[in-house]
Amino acid sequence: MRSWRARWAELALLDASGQGPELDVCLECGRAPIAGEALRWDEEGAGIRCASHALGGAFSSDALRLMRALRRFAPEELVSLALPPAPQREVSWALRVAVHLLFGTEPKSRSFMDEVLAP
Helix, strand or coil: CHHHHHHHHHHHHHHHCCCCCECCCCCCCCCCCCCCCCEEEECCCCEEECHHHCCCEEECHHHHHHHHHHHHCCHHHHCCCCCCHHHHHHHHHHHHHHHHHHHCCCCHHHHHHHHHHCC
16 A cells, blocks of 8 residues: 555656656657557656557556556555556656656655665
């Protein structure tokens, strides 16, 4: 649960700064993703790209649903969310890259959070 709060806070920070990731349409063509479509995460553009405009790392439909849930729900509402580890890693990676891009460096709080959340 603590990791969900951290991801939620990262996304809220990005949204509040006006640098929130694009989760609804392809950064290139503006088309909404189709359910189950193989998406890509554009690190520099901080958002999704469709298969036709593939650029960046793989970003699954499950990861997109999770990222949208983080934007839509309060942290305490995310407690019951159960997803396989892979989409969780994808979202963590995408948000880490976006926060790094926003600040131009790795925030000092990142190493603290990594230590706190370690199993």
